Amino acid sequence: xxxQFISLALILCVLHSACGLYFHISETERKCFxxxxxxxxxxxxxxxxxxxxxxxxxxxxxxxxxxxxxxxxDSDDKIVLSRVYSSQGRISFTSHTPGEHxxxxxxxxxxxxxxxxxxxHLDIQVGEHAIDYxxxxxxxxxxxxxxxxxxxxxxxxxxxxxxxxQRYREERFRHTSESTNSRVLWWSLAxxxxxxxxxxxxxxHLKSFFEAKKLV
Amino acid sequence: MNTQIVVLAVALMMHCISAVEFTFDLADNAxxxxxxxxxxxxxxxxxxxxxxxxxxxVDVTLKDPQGKVIYNLEKATFDSHQFVAxxxxxxxxxxxNQFSAFSHKIVYVDFQVGEExxxxxxxxxxxxxxxxETSSQAIHKGLNDILDAQTHHRLREAQxxxxxxxxxQRVMVWSSVETAAxxxxxxxxxxxxxxxxxxxxxxxxxxxxx
Numbered sequence: 001x002x003x004q005f006i007s008l009a010l011i012l013c014v015l016h017s018a019c020g021l022y023f024h025i026s027e028t029e030r031k032c033f034x035x036x037x038x039x040x041x042x043x044x045x046x047x048x049x050x051x052x053x054x055x056x057x058x059x060x061x062x063x064x065x066x067x068x069x070x071x072x073x074d075s076d077d078k079i080v081l082s083r084v085y086s087s088q089g090r091i092s093f094t095s096h097t098p099g100e101h102x103x104x105x106x107x108x109x110x111x112x113x114x115x116x117x118x119x120x121h122l123d124i125q126v127g128e129h130a131i132d133y134x135x136x137x138x139x140x141x142x143x144x145x146x147x148x149x150x151x152x153x154x155x156x157x158x159x160x161x162x163x164x165x166q167r168y169r170e171e172r173f174r175h176t177s178e179s180t181n182s183r184v185l186w187w188s189l190a191x192x193x194x195x196x197x198x199x200x201x202x203x204x205h206l207k208s209f210f211e212a213k214k215l216v
Numbered sequence: 217m218n219t220q221i222v223v224l225a226v227a228l229m230m231h232c233i234s235a236v237e238f239t240f241d242l243a244d245n246a247x248x249x250x251x252x253x254x255x256x257x258x259x260x261x262x263x264x265x266x267x268x269x270x271x272x273x274v275d276v277t278l279k280d281p282q283g284k285v286i287y288n289l290e291k292a293t294f295d296s297h298q299f300v301a302x303x304x305x306x307x308x309x310x311x312x313n314q315f316s317a318f319s320h321k322i323v324y325v326d327f328q329v330g331e332e333x334x335x336x337x338x339x340x341x342x343x344x345x346x347x348x349e350t351s352s353q354a355i356h357k358g359l360n361d362i363l364d365a366q367t368h369h370r371l372r373e374a375q376x377x378x379x380x381x382x383x384x385q386r387v388m389v390w391s392s393v394e395t396a397a398x399x400x401x402x403x404x405x406x407x408x409x410x411x412x413x414x415x416x417x418x419x420x421x422x423x424x425x426x
Contacts, residue, residue: 020234023250034239148352155359162366173377180384187391198402
């Protein structure tokens with residue numbers, strides 16, 4: 001039973017990487033994706049890189065020579081993860097601060113110019129999508145209904161997190177708006193003061209100048 | 217049991233479920249394309265939203281495997297498109313920013329193919345669903361809608377916030393520049409006036425010209 005589950009999971013894994021979104025980059029190019037997530041949220045990135053093969057005019061299904069450098073930065077521009085993986089990998093990290101997390105990928109190729117083309121299959125799952133329910137059901141021996149409820153619970157939890165994050169962002173938004181408001185107010189006051197001072201000084205200066213020149 | 221797994225695997229292969237949502241940075245003058253293999257008769261849902269940069273616009277094109285354009289929008293900020301694949305093959309979604317030479321765009325993309333994968337073990341039983349199961353399914357659907365709405369709202373909020381932060385910055389910079397300009401003009405005025413009166417001997421004709 002266990003073996004079968006594992007094989008099923010493996011089949012699922014293979015299927016998952018086989019279909020899905022892909023894009024092309026050149027060997028020296030860097031591609032970044034942004035995920036805006038609340039705190040304590042798990043993000044899973046699955047990727048697979050294929051190298052362009054000029055002989056067959058296609059992409060080699062496996063290119064062991066290629067390594068991918070994956071870098072994850074959080075909203076404060078702090079590096080969460082930076083490592084070189086092989087041509088196929090699965091990265092998972094949990095956010096500790098809410099905000100925009102930038103996931104950057106670039107190959108460790110030493111090509112000087114653009115080099116060959118790479119095809120990158122990518123799959124990013126965030127929050128409750130990242131939970132593997134087959135695993136959960138097996139580990140905790142849940143019945144079907146319990147599993148359904150479990151999924152609902154995870155979703156509700158994700159929504160709560162998102163709402164907390166919403167509150168946090170709303171606060172930031174309000175701060176910005178209030179700052180703009182007070183800046184406009186103070187600036188108009190300061191501008192008036194500057195204008196009055198300037199005019200006053202100009203008149204005084206010209207008056208003394210004309211008097212010194214005996215023009216008036 | 218083994219055959220069951222094979223059947224399940226084949227069934228999954230037929231459906232080829234994939235759902236990915238991400239945000240990427242579209243450089244100025246660039247075109248970024250994403251590809252996705254879609255099986256015949258499976259439904260796909262495509263949504264995009266520009267959350268920052270320039271006038272919040274982007275060119276979007278969806279092409280089928282034969283290169284025929286099935287959906288095209290120019291200078292759009294937000295839209296979604298649902299379609300059923302007519303042929304099996306690689307569908308292309310391209311985002312173009314060729315019209316803007318300076319501003320890069322932040323674009324959110326949601327690309328879903330096929331139905332949401334069912335929970336493991338849930339799909340198999342053939343009996344009629346109990347009331348409990350039906351309502352849990354309904355709740356699940358409702359929560360999914362909530363999550364989608366939240367994402368949409370979050371992006372809209374990000375749009376507003378980025379604009380506000382921009383405005384804040386601009387007010388700051390512009391007011392500093394304005395203050396500097398007022399002081400500079402004041403000083404230059406005095407200098408010019410002084411020049412008028414000191415360069416040459418003051419005469420009636422000179423005043424007449426002023």
